[in-house]
Structures are given as structure tokens and as C-alpha cells.
Amino acid sequence: MFFGSDNTSGVHPEVMQALVKANDGFAPSYGSDPIMDEVRARVRDIFEAPDAAVFLVSTGSTANVLSLATFCAPWQKIYCHPLAHISTDECGAPEFHTGGAKLALVDGADGKISPDALRATIGATAQGDVHAVQRGPLSITNVTELGAVYSPAEVAKLCAIAKEWDLPCHLDGARFANALVASGATPAEMTWKAGIDVLSLGGTKNGLMGVEAVVIFDPEKAWEFELRRKRGGHLFSKHRFLSAQFLAYLTDDLWLTMARHANAMGGRLAQGIVGLPGGALLHPADANMVFAALARAAHMAARSAGAVYYPWPRDWPANGPKDEPLTARLVCSWSTTGEDIDRLLQAARG
Amino acid sequence: MFFGSDNTSGVHPEVMQALVKANDGFAPSYGSDPIMDEVRARVRDIFEAPDAAVFLVSTGSTANVLSLATFCAPWQKIYCHPLAHISTDECGAPEFHTGGAKLALVDGADGKISPDALRATIGATAQGDVHAVQRGPLSITNVTELGAVYSPAEVAKLCAIAKEWDLPCHLDGARFANALVASGATPAEMTWKAGIDVLSLGGTKNGLMGVEAVVIFDPEKAWEFELRRKRGGHLFSKHRFLSAQFLAYLTDDLWLTMARHANAMGGRLAQGIVGLPGGALLHPADANMVFAALARAAHMAARSAGAVYYPWPRDWPANGPKDEPLTARLVCSWSTTGEDIDRLLQAARG
């Protein structure tokens, strides 16, 4: 009963099989492997973006920070939500890779950036003021860090505001597949058609071993990205093993199938939780993450039964409120089973 | 007949098996997996270094530059050979990760740093001169980039010179296993007993998919290293898959067995080449790399038969000398077969 994070799950068997298959014989290194050609073609096809540049890296932080560094000067601000992964979970990697850029936090409900707040924050920087950190890229996270999903229209609205100042737009899609199947939109609608210039296309949290793609819709930035990847230490010599994972991911809609399953599990969990003692959802459980309140006793019972998940947003029982209910984050993945969920619910029910 | 690099080889079957095995169920992420505990214990045991800090990363450049950044202030110099990987093949990753340190190149035969040149170069920086980039770590590469192997005594001699100025010593051991079996020394003799403070312990070039260990003999630096790894984007969420590879690597001496095989193939290739038309070795083929001259016709015949390897140090036929012989680098790995070598030699023989 592991609901701590989707990255505690393993690798989908078809992906593992692809690794075994890719291991046959010798192959050119550093991204010149023929499997990468297939990956590139597949991504361009899926995103209806025949000129897009496509690169693979091994962690989500890397996908984010190399993307942002390519689109953000050292003296610029990155507009993002206070809970964005780049703000809270990357130990300053964006600041490091950009050469000292700044995050400008723009709040909003359910992890979504408020359009009004975004316009106000961007507007607050005086044009041509050399004393101020300058305006830079917008970075949106979809699925948000609170489990909600932006619709293409919501993404488009934020990007349109950024574009009023000609600012580039980045999408942290560590859970892009989950957002996609939740919204019913196409990959193009969710990205470049809505104004996104560069996408971190997650794989690791959704059944891969450690691969994320970066999709740059403006290919002029491709060479700079390649240099930044190499210089960051992020260019794999035995690159075929990244390619093989990602090709399997995109074959026969495996990525969507896994995301659909994870989301279904998330829905089932959310539904169950509201029926529990003290049960309530803190945010819309649009995809595979559930933020919920639960009676203290229910938590304790679930934990005793072996359920693993994290208090949220504050730690408890140590620092939590003495009065119930206590709040927590529970995450489902491609490998979460209905049985896992039922056992959790049953345990919590007491 | 792939002799382009040891990183064009695949993954040893036992390593692949370990990955499959590690894929069972859920596991804690970001290095908290129990397999990592075994890796740590194993490395400490093998290196007779019970306090050493042990970390895994996915590329050799990363192992090098995070190690160096941890031991080098931004205003210091790193002393290394002009052909060191950090100097020629990492696109300035050391400069980036250290925050702008400088490489001071110290030449010497066969890719080895000359002790006299090292002492002269370190000594040339005036003590306490605020205008000068300051003295910093020594970085040695073993196996060298020209295929030679430093003995423990040779490593110790260089480290002793660095220690005259209290400078830390780094070993780029992308091919450490090959150096070890070639020298007959123990891991401890090749590292901390000779004065090495931090080791990039290669795995990728020797049968892994993409894992290198960093071994820091002074554990006080461990936390800074962890922060730099995270901040660089190099902390894997599904870390168990790095751990599993490295545990397999160190189990039943697999790492040494693979290196011994690669070295044996290197020796067989070197021996064969000197018997070919125009055949001669440019550097001692102490391990798995052979730098050799060969008649132009012999090269062409080998290439026609499908042999893949790189001209060295200059490109040919385009830019090479018109007069024979032409020089090249050929690399063997754990998966190179005697038959591969025989076919190459036979083809070259014409």
C-alpha cells in the first residue's frame, strides 16, 4: 500500500523488455543511436510538431532546469506557483543552471497560477529599470502539485498573458500524461497550441526507470539546449537505454494507458476517502493525486495496516493540529491496484 | 567489430538481471532504497574505508565535476593533464559546476602527469597573490586517456607533490577497474593509501547501463556533495535502479572479471597490431585501449570489413598525412570477443 509518490513504483514490464532488447550488441553513443531517431519522429508525430527538437534526460529536475535555463537569462525572473517543483523541491537547481535567475511566485487555488495575479506580478516590474530583475519565462505545472489539471483553455489564458510581454512559456509535465488523459485534450492542444514553447515531458513517474523528454517547439534553441545538457553532465553515453524506454513508452499508447490507470485509481481513492470518518478532499482530485483530510484515528489505522503516504502540507502527528482531521497526500501510479486501495480504505474505516 | 569506445558496448547480462529483480514492487526513492545500503557497505569493504561516503550518479562527467566542485573553490585551479576528460570532453562542465574554476594543464608522456612539471606548475602560482587564480585540486586519470596505467607508486608521487601545498587529490576512474587489474594493486592502494581524497569510480564503460560511484574518503564533505548532486539535477528518484546495477557490479567480482576480459582483449589486439603492415604502438597498451599506427591500406581494409574505430589524434583520411602510417585509437570492452579481434586483424592484414 505505497501511496507516497508515483516514483516509488517500478518500471512497466514492457519497458523492461525494451531495455533487454536494446541491449543486443553495440550501438553508437551520446544520442546517435537509431532508436533515438524513432523517438524523435514519434514525439513530433504525437505533438503534430514536425520541427520540434526532442531530447532525453534522466530526471525531472533536469528537464525543467535545462529547459528554463535555455529560455531565461541570468538576470530574469521565472514566474511560477509557490508550490511548483522548481520552487520547493530542486534545491535551487533553477538558480544554479540559469546562472542566478530568480523565481517570482504567483499564487492561485489548487496549485494553479491565478491569471490576475500573473498579470499583476509581471506588470509590477518596471520596463527598462536596470535595478530590477527583469521579466522572464512563465512556468506552469500540469498536473499541478495539488493534483488539479489545467484545461487547454486555462493554459492558453496564462500563456496569452505572458505573451503580452513576449515572455516564453514552459510546461513542467512531470505528470503530463495524467493531465492529458484527464483533460481529453490532444498533446498539441495542451502545449504549443496553447502557447507553450518548451515542455518537460515526464516518464519516470509514469512507469519508466528514469527518462524525461524535453520538447522544444522552437528548434532554434536546440543547439543551446544540447550544450547545456552536456555541460550539466546530463548527456548519457549509453543513450540507447534512454531511447529504448521512451520508445516503449510511446508505443501502442502505453504512456496513456498507464496514466489512465493511475488516474482511475486516484478517482477510486478519492471517492472512497470522502466516505471515511472525517474524510474530505482538499483539492479536486483530477488525476492520480489525492489531497485529503481524514480523522486522526483513520490515519492511524491505515498506517498500522501498512499504508505509506505523507502528511500534507504539514507534518503530523509530531507537528500536526491536535484536533482532527489531519491532512495528507496520497499518490497512485500505473502499478497501484484496486486491491491496494480497497485495503487502505478498509483499514482506515477501522 | 566495434572498437570506437567501451561505451558502445551494452550491459552485462547479470546487471540486466539485477535490474529486473530490483523492479519487484515499490521502493523508497532518492537513495533511501535498501539496495543502496548494501552498495555502500560493499564499497567501504572493498576499499578498506569504513567511513567513506558513497554516492551514485549516472554519467562519468557528473562523477568528475561534482567531485571536483566539492573540493575546489571557484577561484582555484584544477591541475590535470591536457588530455584529461575534464579538459577535452565535458564542454566546460568543470568550469560550470565549480562556479568558474580554471584548469591548469600539466603535460607528460602517455597521458600521465609529469611529477616535475606538476611541481613547477603548482609552484609558479605566487602564495597570497590576490590577482592570481589560486591553487586547487589535482585530478589524475587512471587508466589515462592514452591507455597507460599509473602504478600506485606513481599516483602516490603526484599526490605527495599536491600535498606539499595541502591540495586535495581526485582520481578520474572512469576505467578504474581496468587500471586495478592491470596494476595488481588493491583498491585502497590505488586510492586513499596513495593520497587520493575522492574517486570517480566508473561503471558505465565497464558493463553497466549508466552508473558511476563517487567515493569520498573524507566523510566531512559528504553533505555538500549531496546538495551539489541534487542541485545539479543528478539525484535519481527511482534510485534503486542505480543501486541494483552497482551491487551486481561489485558482486562476485563481476567488475574485475569484466575489466580483466577487456584488458586481455586489449593486449591481444595490441600484440596483433604490431605484426600488421606499418603496425606500431604509440603508447603502452596497459589496459583496454590501444593507440596504434597502421598502414593506410590496412586501415582501409579493416574499415571495409566493418571495423569501427576513431582516427587519433587527428582526423583522417580527410585531414591526415598523405604518407602512411595513420594513427588510431581502438578500445575493447567486457563484450569484445577474441573473434572480433581476429577478424579485425585478418581484414587489416589484407
Added chain:
Amino acid sequence: MFFGSDNTSGVHPEVMQALVKANDGFAPSYGSDPIMDEVRARVRDIFEAPDAAVFLVSTGSTANVLSLATFCAPWQKIYCHPLAHISTDECGAPEFHTGGAKLALVDGADGKISPDALRATIGATAQGDVHAVQRGPLSITNVTELGAVYSPAEVAKLCAIAKEWDLPCHLDGARFANALVASGATPAEMTWKAGIDVLSLGGTKNGLMGVEAVVIFDPEKAWEFELRRKRGGHLFSKHRFLSAQFLAYLTDDLWLTMARHANAMGGRLAQGIVGLPGGALLHPADANMVFAALARAAHMAARSAGAVYYPWPRDWPANGPKDEPLTARLVCSWSTTGEDIDRLLQAARG
């Protein structure tokens, strides 16, 4: 009638005289000038800090960011007020010089950091969490950016909180002399006795041409600071001209005399403003800066009469509220005269 900033004032005649005197003949460069020895001795004496390291630089931003970089690792946070100069007016210089550190903004009235908010903010970073930007120095500004003055007890309270986590404490004293004479405290009480580890000791805003001292109470950090100063491009070759200014500054209490005058002018201005139509103070005018509301008509009349000062916090008339009163910042300096103030008040009175 210039009230735009204290840096629109010129240089005190005695300082200019000192420059002329220092220009006699040749002198050793890069800080080895004998005048610097006098400066160092004088600063140590005034601060009752016989071991303090003392350096001169030419801008306030430089004093701040070199100080902070010396006490802050790239992966740490600097705790400061949202209106701190390092946050709003240095174009990301702290991020650049630290190698990508982050500012953590801690609000509070009148530009002062709230002790409770400081403790909560520092405490919110989980100990040993490699995913988070780590705790780093506290930076206090005295006089604050809103014209208030911290008492030694208030400084000590904030430093004590930082010290609970062993964090270093920096004081941005661009207007330190103004704070000092306003508080009646000694230099030692305002700094190291209250827990300050490093001080930006302003001169430029208080009658110098372009010199600030950095006083490091822990001399172990001195050499690193020197290297950062040089590497930043901030070591003057004809350093005697910095030394001469600062020596004149500290001679016969010139720095205090000028600050006392500026504060007196600030008080006179504040007193006058509250008697004007719509007149009110937004913050305590403890030193030489006055933040005030005034009827729109009064502003317009003052401007027509030639008074120069800036709308605050928002620009007007363009973006200001249509309804009066409008708010502004007015700054006095060593060269502001009582006559200037009387003319301003008279004009505004209509």
C-alpha cells in the same frame, strides 16, 4: 530642492580636500597604500573590534553582495525583508555573486523583519532535506528601506533567532551612520555585540564620492572576501583614493556630523509635512527618510516649484489613485539645507 535620494548629493568638501591631498606623488596600489592602514586601525578602534577585517569597495551593492557571498553557500537562502535593497534594487547581484542562492522574504512593519515571521520562515525548512534550498544568512537593513531605525535590542533579537540555527548575520548599513546617531548606540552595540558578523558600512549616501567599507568581525573569512572582491572586478588599483575618502569620513566624527545633519533635516521635513494639507507620515521618520502622504494639489505645487522626489510605493500621477492623498518618499542628506525644506513646505502649502 532635491529629495530624490541621498545619492544625488555631492561630496563633502573635507572629503574632496582629502582626495586632493592624497594625490601627491606616487603610492603603492591595490590596497597597499599607507592610508588604508590608518583606515583599518580607525575602524577597528571605532568598532572596538581589534581583529576585524576591513575592506573598501566602491558601491553599496558590492559591499552587500560580496559580504553575503562570503557567508552564504550557493544552495542556501538569505533571509531578508521584501523591501531590502538586495531584493529590489540590485538586479539579482546577490544571486549572481553567491552562485545562485535564494532570497527568502520575511515581512514586517516599517521595513523591519518581524521576529516571529523570521523564526517561522527559518523553521519551515526541514533539517537535512536535500530537496530544499538550505538555511543561510540573515540580512538586516538599518536604517530600513522605509526610514525606520532598529534599536540594538531589535537587531539582537533577530540575530539571536538566526543563531538558534547557527546562521551568520549581515547588516546592510548603507545608512549605518544615520541609524547610529538616531539610536544613540555605539557602533559595537549596533553590530557585533548584537550578533552581526559582517557589516556593509555605507559612505556614498553620506557625503563620500563612492566608497563603502566592509567590516568582517570574524577575520577567518578575510582572505575569501579579498578573492571575491578581486574576482568581482572590485579591487581598485589606485586604492589610495578610496582610503583617503574613508579616512576623512572617520576623522573628527565627520561621518556622524553629516548623518546628524541629515537626520535633523529629515525630522524637520517630517514635522512640516504633517502640517500640510493631507499630510501624514506612513512610517516613523527615525532618520533622514520621510515617507508621507500629501494632498495631490500640494504635491503638484511643490513639483511646480522645483522639488524633486519620488512617488512611493506606486507611481503617480500616471498610475496613482485618483483620490487624494498621494504618497511619496523624500530623502535628506548631509547637504540638504533648512532653507531647502522651508521652500518645499511653503510651496506645498500653496
Added chain:
Amino acid sequence: MFFGSDNTSGVHPEVMQALVKANDGFAPSYGSDPIMDEVRARVRDIFEAPDAAVFLVSTGSTANVLSLATFCAPWQKIYCHPLAHISTDECGAPEFHTGGAKLALVDGADGKISPDALRATIGATAQGDVHAVQRGPLSITNVTELGAVYSPAEVAKLCAIAKEWDLPCHLDGARFANALVASGATPAEMTWKAGIDVLSLGGTKNGLMGVEAVVIFDPEKAWEFELRRKRGGHLFSKHRFLSAQFLAYLTDDLWLTMARHANAMGGRLAQGIVGLPGGALLHPADANMVFAALARAAHMAARSAGAVYYPWPRDWPANGPKDEPLTARLVCSWSTTGEDIDRLLQAARG
């Protein structure tokens, strides 16, 4: 008898007078002072470059590194002479301000870069090789660090080579005035007509207190430079005092008059030295610097008489050869007198 460096001289009286004059009353800060408008116009006129961007900073290192950072990506190389100030005397400031670029050293006689070596070095970087630090700007120093002066034709030849690869060209003109009067060329011929894109136009070594101009012939880079200057901590608040110095410098050819005098003194010194015991010139004394050999006894006699100058290239007597002659660097400035030189020569003659 100070021949240690031209920066041990003071400030020309007319410059000091200009400072006093500029000190009258209040003035807009941060470069908005009206004197700066005059400086800009004067520089554009002198350089026949009506669109050039002109900025003032306070140290030569700053002029160099901000210029280079504006024209060099972090993953590029700067081609310069091994003795270039940016390589030997700035404590890694170029590496810091560029975000980790690398210096590629290209040797040549008398401190001049050899054209053949330049072409070979640039050519040695393989096009499109992501593993290599990429090609970047050329940086030339005129007067060279060994006292020789490049002719416009020599500058043009080097720039033309760089332009074969579309690389930008920087001129470190810390002693630009000395080079100009020595060559008899116009400022335009020495810079943009020869292919220079950005110029560090020295003032400090030639009679100013601490001001250098940066002239960017392509104004598209101006805004980035401004941001880098601010972010580096190099934007002066009381900027009028930089402007005033530079305006005096360019008024009535003061800069050229001072440089002509310094060069004349250099010539007189060089001529005298070759007549001394063991006297010989190591490099052509084209401007105000003399590199000379002299009998040990002659050195000792000069020193005893109070002459100050530095051993070059190695320290002596401690580390110098026991056998004569010993070599040294002697620098003249605007304030060196013929009498100083005669006294030195007489003393050395014994």
C-alpha cells in the same frame, strides 16, 4: 623613482579640478547625469562611431570581463595571449562573469598573438562537437603586456581570422591611448575599422582616479551590458564623478597628451638602459613600458638609490639566476619626469 606600474601615479590636476567642479550641487544618479551625455557624444565623435554604446566603470578588470561576458556564452572559449591581463591578473574574473567560459591561450612574440597560431587554435575545435568547449571571442591587448604595440594592420589581421568563424573581437585597451599615439593611427582605425566589436578604453593607468570606458560598436548589445554592469555591482550611484573624469580626459586631447608624455619617457628610459652595464631590451619598447636586462650590480645600485620596479618575468634576487644579467619591467606614466629617469640611469650606472 616609481616605475612599478602606471597605476602608482596619481591623478592629473585637470582631472582633479573636474571632480571639484562636478561636485557643485545635486545631480541625477546612476548614469543619468548630464556630464555623461557629453562623454557619450565625445567618445562617439572621437571614434567616428555615431551609434556606439558607451559606458563607464571603475576598474580595468571590470571593463574587460563585462565586455567579454556580453560577447561570450558560458560554454565558449576566449582566445587570448598567455600573458593577457584576463589570463594572469584577474583572479578568474572572466570565468566568473561569463558563467564558466574558458581561456584558450595563443602564444606569440612580444605579447602579440601569432596569426598562424590563432588560426590553428580556433580551427582545432571541431565544428558542432557537443563535447568540446565552443569557439568564442578573440581578446587582443594593445599595448601588449610586454610593451609592444600592434599596428592597425596587425589588429585587422587577427580580427579577420576570428571573423572567418564569425567570432566577436574584444580589445583590452587599458593602455589604448599609449598604443594610439605610438601607432599614429586614428581611434577608428585601431578599433572598429580593424574589426574590433568592443573596446575597454583605459583611463586609470593614464591619469584618472579610477575610470574606464567600454565602447560597444554594435549597440544591440548595450542593454545586456547595462544589466551585467548593474548585476556585477558596478553601476555607480554618484556617477557624475566618473563622467567628470572621463570628460576631462577627452577634453583638449588630455588623454593623448598624457600618453605621449608617458611614451616619451618610456623611450628615453629604454634608450638609456641599453647604454648601461649588461643593458638590453627584451621586447620593443613601443610605448611606456620597458622590459630590460641589466647587470645585477646595476639593479642593486638603482634600488639602493630608491628606484622601485619589479623583476620580470621571475622574481629575484631570491629566485633569479645567480649569473647576470637580471631582467625587469619598468613602467612610465603621465607623471614620470625626465629627471626621474636620469636619476635612475645615473644610479644604475654606478
